[in-house]
Amino acid sequence: MKLYIKYMVSLRCKLMVKYELEKLGLHYTSIELGMIEIKENITNGLKQELKSNLALSGLELLDNKKSILIDKIKNVIIEMIHYSDEVPKTNYSDIISEKLNYDYTYLSNIFSEVKGITIQHFIIKHKIEKAKELILYDELNLTEIAYRLNYSSVAHLSNQFKKVTGQSPSFYKKIGKKRKYNLENL
Known part of the structure; x- marks a missing residue:
């Protein structure tokens, strides 16, 4: 499952995302600037928890297709x-x-x-x-x-x-x- 993250523009951001995924027991196959690929399909509750945790680090989990595309361009x-x-x-x-x-x-x-x-x-x-x-x-x-x-x-x-x-x-x-x-x- 691919998830897109806004403001994920540095190696430091990647480390923060890795930390949050590990905290929630999620396993990733790849982490790139602005995008993570997770092995599991996650529930809406877990997705909301990840979204909240990322927000505390200044990152934003994207849901809107236009926002995802803009973030990919950036x-x-x-x-x-x-x-x-x-x-x-x-x-x-x-x-x-x-x-x-x-x-x-x-x-x-x-x-x-x-x-x-x-x-x-x-x-x-x-x-x-x-x-x-x-x-x-x-x-x-x-x-x-x-x-x-x-x-x-x-x-x-x-x-x-x-x-x-x-x-x-x-x-x-x-x-x-x-x-x-x-x-x-x-």
């Missing part, structure tokens, strides 16, 4: 941007469509209707968050970051970064170094 995007080191060889839209076995236009329309932003805008937000993280790690230069995040050029990354954050990547890097320096001197 998880595919988060996985592609935050947890994969591979540079996509095709468009994000093709990857999302292929992984979820739906037409991209259909996915895009539902996502926009429910979330109030486009899938593309959601992707950009996450790419910029990943860029911020990579800039602060200071292991890659901007050219390498742009390549890794599938930008056509450093200029394109810089323009989007400034549009989303209001700062240039180099200014953001300076602020990050100053902040780190200040924290180390406390």
